[in-house]
Amino acid sequence: MTDQPVLSIKNLKTYFYLEDRVIKAVDGVSLDVYRGRITAIIGGSGSGKSVLSLSILKLIDNPGKIIDGEICLDGVNIRTLREKQLLQIRGNEISMIFQEPTSSLNPVLKVKSHLFEVIHTHRRAISNQAAINKFREVLVRVGLKNTDQILESYPFELSGGMCQRVMVAMGLLAQSQILIADEPTSSLDLTTQAAILEELMHLKNEGMAIILITHDLGVVAQMADDVYVLKDGKIVDSGTVYDVFASPGHEYTKSLLAAIF
């Protein structure tokens, strides 16, 4: 952990302004993400994990608003960037795997078209045939067989697990610096989970920074390097996975751990 964090969040606040009250979904979160490490963000439902990950990409829509804090990517504060510059960052620097695999793919586009879109948004000069070969390669890497058939399939013709793996393949194809994985394994069976997690480990070893958002402590124990525990929009516990699991500093972490061990 000697080098600079690739992503550094300081005192981030994302509030949702409803008619009669304000929901402080993320309330003063600070965290650092390093290259070649997996940073896990854990917390129960409604703790603000997903809002945090959407805030990083500035994907918060009305009535939500990022009201304070810094999101520094390689020293550049994303919060001050304009929409056009954000397009360069989304997908190029930071890519994201969403929670719901089946609804995160466009039902009228083939898998092939989804993968082509990743390539086109990143303006890679590559021939169609070379692109298709590359697609086959990433699909095999996430453990899919029959790649030709899958490329020609529409999302609704695939199972949830297959869609999730296609999403991961899209993340691989983007070759971004940071990958945010929002519950990447929650809807998968155990063997598929293992395959996806292994691929994430692989990416980490290649030097990618991974933010793993989950409530599955088993996955965290196995995968993560750094852990942040989120409760009610605040970080209540943080440190390396060893520190947090061995000596939890907060009651909430203790209760989380007690629930599984």
Add this chain to the structure above:
Amino acid sequence: MVIIFKSSLLVKLKKKKSAVVGFVIIIAFVLAGIFAPVISPHDPYAVDITQKLLKPCGEFPLGTDQLGRCILSRLIYGIRTSLTTAILATVLMLAIGVPLGIIAGYVGGWIDNVIMRLADMASTFPSSLLALTIVGVLGPSIVNIMIVFIVLWWAPFARITRSMVIKLKEKEFVMAAIAAGSSQTAIILRHITLNAISPIIVLATLRIAAVIIHVAGFSFIGLGSQPPIADWGVMLSDSRQYLISQPLMLLWPGVTIMLVVFAFNILGEGLNAVLAPASGYALAVKEGDEPHD
């Protein structure tokens, strides 16, 4: 992309028998309209008073009208007037309604409000009143009647597109596309509009039928096509005076209009049944959707 979409659509449509019937009738009409000079037995405008008001016979399969013109030939040439106006008018309604609906749904806010209030005005304005006004100012012609329907009937297209866009823009895959860095154009065209296309196709099919019947109606009362143009509405209007002596003159254009409208309607219903389950959005095309006159 579009070709694949269409071919898979045709395969699915085959399962729906009534839609196939409608489709075949429409294709037959379109072909007859295109090859009208080849297949019509006579010149539709050739007047021969000595042959007037004939019953169907070998030379005139459907008989002749009050000026001795071949009714079958006039019906065949009438396809050209009817279908081109209906299809052109519907395409223009789409061209106005769909982009406005996309803007209203995607941008929201006051722009949405302005567009939808315009749509409300268009839907509530009586078409016959507007037709009289436009015809009064510009003179009776089929083009002016087309203008009436384009001015009023873009509204349902805008409304249905808007509601689809509003539903779709909250979808996870749109969020995922934004997160992946897709440009706004790509999101609107590939992720939103492509998903909204099926109900629009269904509505357009049904609208073609509605335009045909309304344009014929306006031609009947003398606001649309003018004699001697071969037009079904005009033919109906001509037949009124000979209702007792030559009732078949009324029957033929009536049956033709009914057949075409029926064909478009069952095709539209079939498309709705076929497309709705795939896209997950059924279109409510029952009563209440038709604009009032």
